[in-house]
Amino acid sequence: MRTRISWRGAIGLAAAGASLVMAGSAAAQSDKLQEALSATWPGMVEGATVVDWEGKVLQEGSNGYTCMPSPPDLAGNAPMCLDEVWLAWAKAWQNEEPFTADRLGIAYMLQGDEGASNIDPYAMQETDDNQWVVEGPHLMVIAPPELLEGMPTDPDNGGPYVMWEGTDYQHIMVPVGARDEPEGD
Known part of the structure; x- marks a missing residue:
């Protein structure tokens, strides 16, 4: 389950380009850094900015991507790396503000996620009617709305x-690996 509270601080600071003093144990910081960077491909690791959920910058970067470890209140693993367009999207989503993409944006979640409704952007847990999807490793692409017309909406379509x-x-x-099937399926 996710909470939007966790997103507010980190997304806001990341979008503002905040540079904060590192705090906490070196081992804990290293673990957060490694987890956050596991969301993306190896060629992006060195140049990515990494911000933890308390807003601490764990690594300064220069490639335009900001990576975050899994939210601390999430039981599973869901680190992510977002470009500038995705940071703007996340801030709008978090604050329930309008957003329209004016160009392509790419986000990486190569560790997968813990699940989300495919139809309700604010669903916090699975219900009988919200088409809950636990996605394996994937990319996410933001595009101007006209580019999405005619694309499938079925998460089980195989692509x-x-x-x-x-x-x-x-x-x-954009799934790039197999989904973990729920126990008993």
Whole structure:
């Protein structure tokens, strides 16, 4: 389950380009840094900025991507790396403000996620009618709305699909690995 509270501080600081003093144990910082960077491909690791959920900058970067470890209140693993367009999207989503992409943006979640509704951007847990999807390793692509027209919305179609279709937060999910199947399936 995710909470939007965790996103507010980190996304806001990342979007503002905050530079904060490192605090906490070196081992804990190293663990957060490694987890955050596990969201992306090896060629991006060195140049990415890494921010923890308390807003501490763990690594200054120069490639335009900001990576974050899994939210601390999440039981599982869901680190992410966002470009500038995705940071703007995340800030709008977090504050329930309008957002329209004017160009492509790419985000990496190569460790997968703990699940989200495919239809409701603010669902916090699975229900009988919110099409909950626990996605394996994936990319997310933001595009101007007209580029999303005609794309599939079914997360079980075997390829990319539009998540949160028709909302200001719609984006393309691009699976790059197998999903973990729930126990008992």
